[in-house]
Amino acid sequence: MATLQAGDHVPDFTLRDQYNNPFSMKDHRGDKIVLYFYPKDESAVCTKEACAFRDSFQEFMDKGILVIGINAGSSASHKAFAEKNRLPFTLLSDPGNKVLKAFGIQPWLFLTGRETFLIDEQGKVEYTYRAFLKGDAHPQKVLAFLQGQ
Structure with missing residues (x-):
């Protein structure tokens, strides 16, 4: 399956x-969302990425945008990761990477992909950014896209 691109509808999931x-995508129609997929809690690049989203969180909130991270880690792992790094946003557990696969995210070497999606109020992809080794660039790229609109 090809990775979702701008204009594509995101799949519903819970x-x-x-x-x-429970977090259900269909319950958030009408919300603008940044959904970022990352491989693993506590890995170096993933921690930099999460902390970059944390440090930019107020900018996203000021624009009315929810920030959500997602990977195959457990809810307990996400809770510990969020507490340790003071992450003010939602982290979702995607057992078996079912949602990652539904978004068509491609692996990088032997790891799951790292990709960020800006989703509009109708549930359509507005913007995507993929850079595996530059996790901390993801929030800045989304904010730059928003400023250019």
């Missing part, structure tokens, strides 16, 4: 967050 609460 996953558990770091507090084990």
